[in-house]
Amino acid sequence: MPRVTSADVAQESGVSRTTVSYVLNDKHGAMISADTRERVLAAAARLGYSPSAAARTLRSGRSDLVLCVLPNWTVGPVLDTVLDELTRELADRQLSVLVHHGRGPRPLAELWRAVTPRAVVGFTEFGAEDADAMRRAGIQVLNTSLDEDPHAVFAVPQTRVGQLQVRHLAEAGHVHLGWAAPAEPRLADFAERRLSGVRTECARRGLPAPVVQDVDLDVGSATAAVRAWRSAGVTAVAAYNDEVALAVVAGVRACGLSVPGDVAVIGVDDVPAGRLSDPALTTVAQDAGVQARAIATAVAAALDGAPAPAADQAGVLRLVVRDSA
Amino acid sequence: MPRVTSADVAQESGVSRTTVSYVLNDKHGAMISADTRERVLAAAARLGYSPSAAARTLRSGRSDLVLCVLPNWTVGPVLDTVLDELTRELADRQLSVLVHHGRGPRPLAELWRAVTPRAVVGFTEFGAEDADAMRRAGIQVLNTSLDEDPHAVFAVPQTRVGQLQVRHLAEAGHVHLGWAAPAEPRLADFAERRLSGVRTECARRGLPAPVVQDVDLDVGSATAAVRAWRSAGVTAVAAYNDEVALAVVAGVRACGLSVPGDVAVIGVDDVPAGRLSDPALTTVAQDAGVQARAIATAVAAALDGAPAPAADQAGVLRLVVRDSA
């Protein structure tokens, strides 16, 4: 069954392809009689016509797609929400958001060439040659991954996350702090940034350096870490995220100790499971909506050739005090 | 800065566009001298040439994209993993996977027209007219959402999930069961299927019908539900998923009761937080790898025009017994 083209619609409605195009694209300048208009629309509907985006993109040199490239580790709940919101935000600007997961074995180039996006938003860093090639092809390249990236349009200030954790713990009187690192090596870049914030803030307050322990998402690993912290005199632990924090809580419990009495724990992300755990997790929440809007604004600005507006990066973070610290 | 085209490469290397195309596509039939070949490749590299996928798609009538359409509620951890794996699986077949989140305000048609995918995999049902239009455009339409869908290529047997939960609870001697439904209305379709499995299995075993309670992801809501269950004589609760199960556990605790002594709880998904909770959650795990491979196989079969192979749907599910039931 051959494709229905604008020529078919033209023939069916007895007009030229030009007119079909004008009608279907609601062309402003051209004045089409209401009668013709109606005829064309009816024919298009009858034939089930849908314009070829490939042809349109080829002709106009631009699609209306925004490609988001995710890192090759599992998307957390926050990023999920960011993508949902971003999709909604950009829809207002007639842009469709497409997400690519996990940087598989196929080179990124295959992908952006295949979709000809207007903009690519990286939630992970791409290689310099990839970025250059995309820019050469007229694609706006935006990056949101890490704070120091010069091309970053919006980076959640990861060091600030660590600072907030320490501030809360220190103000509660804790002096000897621990840091629970994720075992997953692909998280290392993020973890490093957060830890660096923890270190800085400890130093600034004259506290001893944090005692770092890797913590897997199982009780055994967490128990070992808790023992190490205890013997180092640690009374409060800042965790990479809520999941790791939950593991730490489980470890403390397994040692026959209690949270926050023996060891206080603070996480990051504010996941539902943290609200429901015993004790409920104190955490640093990231506002997905703020992130999504900032990225959407940056994308829109880039497409308009405008300078990226300064995003209120501090506003994303919020301390949520519950029972674990 | 104008686009570099194959004509530029041809000129730069002193050959025709035909030859450029042959070299770049590793055309089998055509014998190109090693010398020419090299010259073309060098010129392409020097110019930073990247072929226009729009033109290629227009010319050949097909792209190498597979579009996954997600429902408009947040992706769970299982689906996340499925997408990662699917991306990997299909990369072996030279296909790139693109994911669309959340069915925003833009009509789906805009999207598939804009990317001209080879296949669309729906993790949510689309309207009949959308599906028809896609099929008319030569796109393979696959659906994975719910068991009864005739177009479903691979549906996790949701009713079976409920059956497994009941079987475990019943074999542990429980007679009066509760079912914890998610408060989120967008989950209703899934929840309904699981609950139906619970009902069926209760009936089959001659147990009274399950007592259904909506449970929000907060302690207050869960506490109210637990009180209702207790006064109905319920001793074990099957929850929609692990998050809801965690809420139920929190509710039981808030009532001053214990899990599983007073109320046993079983979830679905096997999320890390469930492993770490106190007590550790008994749950029904879904194997994301099995799902991803089944979908990948189905997509490949559809593209080859082959009939979809029967997937081993039962193998996806596995009971994980821990301490909560």
Add this chain to the structure above:
DNA sequence: CTGAAAGCGCTTACAG
């Protein structure tokens, strides 16, 4: 108000 024609960049028979 509407039509004929060019051209976006590519691939592929068809001739040499």
Add this chain to the structure above:
DNA sequence: CTGAAAGCGCTTACAG
């Protein structure tokens, strides 16, 4: 072994 040419389906000046 390589080139000239057609055509995928669309939009948009340019003429009427």
